Amino acid sequence: xxxxxxxxxxQTKFGELWDRSFREIGIEAGFxxxxxxxxxxxxxxxxxxxxxxxxxxxxxxxxxxxxLDYSGLAGHHLxxxxxxxxxxxxxxxxxxxxxxxxxxxxxxxxxxxAEKMTDVPEERGSAIASSAVDQEWETVFGATMPGLWALIAxxxxxxxGTKREDFAQMAVLDHEHAGKNPFAHYRNKxxxxxxxxxxxxxxxxxxxDCAPSSDGxxxxxxxxxxxxxxxxxxxxxxxxxxxxxDTMAVMHRRDVTTLDATVLAAKRAFQRSGLEPSKxxxxxxxxxxxxxxxxxxxxxxxxxxxxxxxxxxxxxxxLGGKLVLNPSGGLKAQGQPFGAVGIAQVAEIVRQLxxxxxxxxxxxxxxxxxxxxxxxxxxxxxxxxxxxx
Amino acid sequence: xxxxxxxxxxQTKFGELWDRSFREIGIEAGFxxxxxxxxxxxxxxxxxxxxxxxxxxxxxxxxxxxxLDYSGLAGHHLxxxxxxxxxxxxxxxxxxxxxxxxxxxxxxxxxxxAEKMTDVPEERGSAIASSAVDQEWETVFGATMPGLWALIAxxxxxxxGTKREDFAQMAVLDHEHAGKNPFAHYRNKxxxxxxxxxxxxxxxxxxxDCAPSSDGxxxxxxxxxxxxxxxxxxxxxxxxxxxxxDTMAVMHRRDVTTLDATVLAAKRAFQRSGLEPSKxxxxxxxxxxxxxxxxxxxxxxxxxxxxxxxxxxxxxxxLGGKLVLNPSGGLKAQGQPFGAVGIAQVAEIVRQLxxxxxxxxxxxxxxxxxxxxxxxxxxxxxxxxxxxx
Numbered sequence: 001x002x003x004x005x006x007x008x009x010x011q012t013k014f015g016e017l018w019d020r021s022f023r024e025i026g027i028e029a030g031f032x033x034x035x036x037x038x039x040x041x042x043x044x045x046x047x048x049x050x051x052x053x054x055x056x057x058x059x060x061x062x063x064x065x066x067x068l069d070y071s072g073l074a075g076h077h078l079x080x081x082x083x084x085x086x087x088x089x090x091x092x093x094x095x096x097x098x099x100x101x102x103x104x105x106x107x108x109x110x111x112x113x114a115e116k117m118t119d120v121p122e123e124r125g126s127a128i129a130s131s132a133v134d135q136e137w138e139t140v141f142g143a144t145m146p147g148l149w150a151l152i153a154x155x156x157x158x159x160x161g162t163k164r165e166d167f168a169q170m171a172v173l174d175h176e177h178a179g180k181n182p183f184a185h186y187r188n189k190x191x192x193x194x195x196x197x198x199x200x201x202x203x204x205x206x207x208x209d210c211a212p213s214s215d216g217x218x219x220x221x222x223x224x225x226x227x228x229x230x231x232x233x234x235x236x237x238x239x240x241x242x243x244x245x246d247t248m249a250v251m252h253r254r255d256v257t258t259l260d261a262t263v264l265a266a267k268r269a270f271q272r273s274g275l276e277p278s279k280x281x282x283x284x285x286x287x288x289x290x291x292x293x294x295x296x297x298x299x300x301x302x303x304x305x306x307x308x309x310x311x312x313x314x315x316x317x318x319l320g321g322k323l324v325l326n327p328s329g330g331l332k333a334q335g336q337p338f339g340a341v342g343i344a345q346v347a348e349i350v351r352q353l354x355x356x357x358x359x360x361x362x363x364x365x366x367x368x369x370x371x372x373x374x375x376x377x378x379x380x381x382x383x384x385x386x387x388x389x
Numbered sequence: 390x391x392x393x394x395x396x397x398x399x400q401t402k403f404g405e406l407w408d409r410s411f412r413e414i415g416i417e418a419g420f421x422x423x424x425x426x427x428x429x430x431x432x433x434x435x436x437x438x439x440x441x442x443x444x445x446x447x448x449x450x451x452x453x454x455x456x457l458d459y460s461g462l463a464g465h466h467l468x469x470x471x472x473x474x475x476x477x478x479x480x481x482x483x484x485x486x487x488x489x490x491x492x493x494x495x496x497x498x499x500x501x502x503a504e505k506m507t508d509v510p511e512e513r514g515s516a517i518a519s520s521a522v523d524q525e526w527e528t529v530f531g532a533t534m535p536g537l538w539a540l541i542a543x544x545x546x547x548x549x550g551t552k553r554e555d556f557a558q559m560a561v562l563d564h565e566h567a568g569k570n571p572f573a574h575y576r577n578k579x580x581x582x583x584x585x586x587x588x589x590x591x592x593x594x595x596x597x598d599c600a601p602s603s604d605g606x607x608x609x610x611x612x613x614x615x616x617x618x619x620x621x622x623x624x625x626x627x628x629x630x631x632x633x634x635d636t637m638a639v640m641h642r643r644d645v646t647t648l649d650a651t652v653l654a655a656k657r658a659f660q661r662s663g664l665e666p667s668k669x670x671x672x673x674x675x676x677x678x679x680x681x682x683x684x685x686x687x688x689x690x691x692x693x694x695x696x697x698x699x700x701x702x703x704x705x706x707x708l709g710g711k712l713v714l715n716p717s718g719g720l721k722a723q724g725q726p727f728g729a730v731g732i733a734q735v736a737e738i739v740r741q742l743x744x745x746x747x748x749x750x751x752x753x754x755x756x757x758x759x760x761x762x763x764x765x766x767x768x769x770x771x772x773x774x775x776x777x778x
Contacts, residue, residue: 243468
């Protein structure tokens with residue numbers, strides 16, 4: 001199969017974008033990605049869209065041709081495909097775009113991710129978010145998304161001695177980084193005390209442990225690596241894109257303090273890329289709940305089981321460290337438009353590897369990893385990106 | 390890219406399956422496809438699911454890992470991906486499975502399509518169906534799915550002299566064939582008079598011009614053609630799988646009596662396969678509304694514009710003819726579980742090319758075509774399948 005490169009990235013600001021529609025944010029991100037790549041829309045051969053729940057958030061399915069149409073590209077009659085995998089919809093869509101180019105059937109492909117979440121009442125939003133977990137075996141008994149992550153947190157504390165402060169630190173770090181990211185939903189700093197004393201959601205998780213509902217879109221342009229130099233001076237290679245799955249319900253898992261889907265996706269991705277965790281200088285991990293970010297650090301192989309908490313508490317994962325965690329601000333502070341998250345993570349890594357990340361630049365980064373999760377880990381995707389010299 | 394073959398197919402009965410859940414029908418179809426292919430679940434490398442609107446029909450997103458999990462395969466941690474493209478979700482999912490195998494990253498892949506439509510009240514069902522067309526430019530003004538197809542029919546009658554009886558004949562033919570298909574939702578014959586005098590839905594379309602809401606699932610197993618003989622004596626080659634798109638809203642189209650997405654997907658598919666319409670002995674076309682089937686015959690190149698009506702009225706498209714249309718009974722009579730339709734069409738062609746279609750066998754068939762549409766034609770997919778000698 002052909003090697004695949006990312007030629008450009010684009011993104012809207014994440015937040016409560018009440019004055020703009022789904023199609024508008026999709027188009028903004030797509031065109032920004034095209035501009036960043038020096039491709040023209042005439043060069044494109046397909047469009048992929050990652051989106052979790054447009055059918056319920058905006059009463060609209062079939063959103064891939066919708067975005068294509070309102071981009072003014074309907075006349076090209078390009079193939080357009082929507083992909084859904086809960087909060088991992090973005091990275092799973094990226095995987096399909098990657099296969100499309102790798103197969104040789106398509107040359108240049110835009111992969112976008114978009115979600116418009118803030119136009120529904122909050123209770124409705126919670127119900128929609130929970131439709132990514134098992135409705136018949138979890139939600140029906142009252143287990144919501146934060147409730148399930150809280151159970152995971154409790155068990156992690158019990159088994160591995162993790163402290164409440166350890167994962168609270170994840171949110172502090174995210175907000176620190178997001179302050180330097182103009183696309184971020186929340187750019188304010190927060191203190192550890194603020195997280196610890198935030199309104200309880202599901203014990204031990206407080207409001208500031210939970211990523212927000214956000215509107216937003218992000219996009220990347222993919223093409224064959226061998227032709228990438230024509231369109232960018234700094235092509236970024238997709239060294240691996242790997243998906244793994246697990247049971248939908250948390251209770252059916254071997255060990256609820258580990259996401260086996262993450263472990264396996266990471267293992268396959270490191271194997272395919274020929275890299276190992278120590279070669280990664282920055283990682284965007286899926287921290288829809290702060291405990292999820294902590295567990296990801298362990299499951300991805302950056303720290304042994306039970307040791308990520310200490311690493312977070314000690315600091316050292318911020319800018320200037322050996323491994324920089326969530327330079328974008330992560331889901332907690334950059335924001336969490338479900339379908340866009342996985343693409344925004346990759347976009348941030350590309351900006352970093354290109355040296356275009358401004359105040360939050362990780363200096364000299366050559367390899368980064370993105371980790372995107374659907375539900376409570378029924379889907380996990382690991383994408384490894386490298387700068388090509 | 391590698392050539393891709395279909396190694397097995399499976400399907401549930403289509404209909405009002407009130408005693409069975411989404412996950413149950415998905416599993417039944419998947420296992421039937423595996424059995425028909427002589428593969429074991431251990432041979433699989435990925436699962437794709439085409440599904441339009443599980444988020445609204447059954448309040449459950451993230452259905453690809455759901456089906457994988459309840460198949461007992463969560464322990465394999467296989468990648469699983471849901472694809473959505475309105476009523477074309479099935480064929481678009483098949484396209485992704487095809488790319489997955491063609492790329493070389495995956496070897497054996499199950500592609501399923503499933504929808505559970507009959508557990509919601511009728512009015513709710515209509516609203517969900519209409520979420521595949523442009524909510525902001527069509528539905529908001531009262532244009533429903535049958536309303537839009539009725540406008541298309543009116544214009545086709547006006548411009549091409551098509552008669553009401555011509556497309557009514559499509560429904561008659563479908564029911565005739567479905568009588569021989571044990572999977573079909575409706576197995577009764579209907580007369581031309583019955584269609585013409587059926588309850589008006591949107592003039593000129595009556596109730597019997599409209600495909601039903603159905604529950605159902607279908608699945609196929611894909612693998613590299615070069616390894617296919619190990620798993621089946623009669624591998625069926627995917628000679629082409631092509632997607633094209635168009636504007637979401639009918640009013641924005643060049644010509645509302647033609648689906649340009651169909652024309653282009655067909656042109657690209659015939660080009661890729663090296664075949665032409667005269668070499669196709671059977672076709673499954675997307676007749677969610679009878680007029681859609683008539684227009685497909687023209688847009689696919691089987692008849693010149695304005696001539697398909699006469700061909701339908703004259704008969705000759707039934708079993709024993711040069712081109713057999715919808716041997717399965719089509720969407721009208723086999724049924725229309727949105728996500729499953731495109732896979733069921735392909736499954737029927739595979740059964741026919743393998744000589745396993747029982748009473749409705751098209752004798753000596755070597756090449757068949759499936760045509761799957763999303764919305765009113767914003768997505769169209771053409772798949773060409775050939776028997777390998």
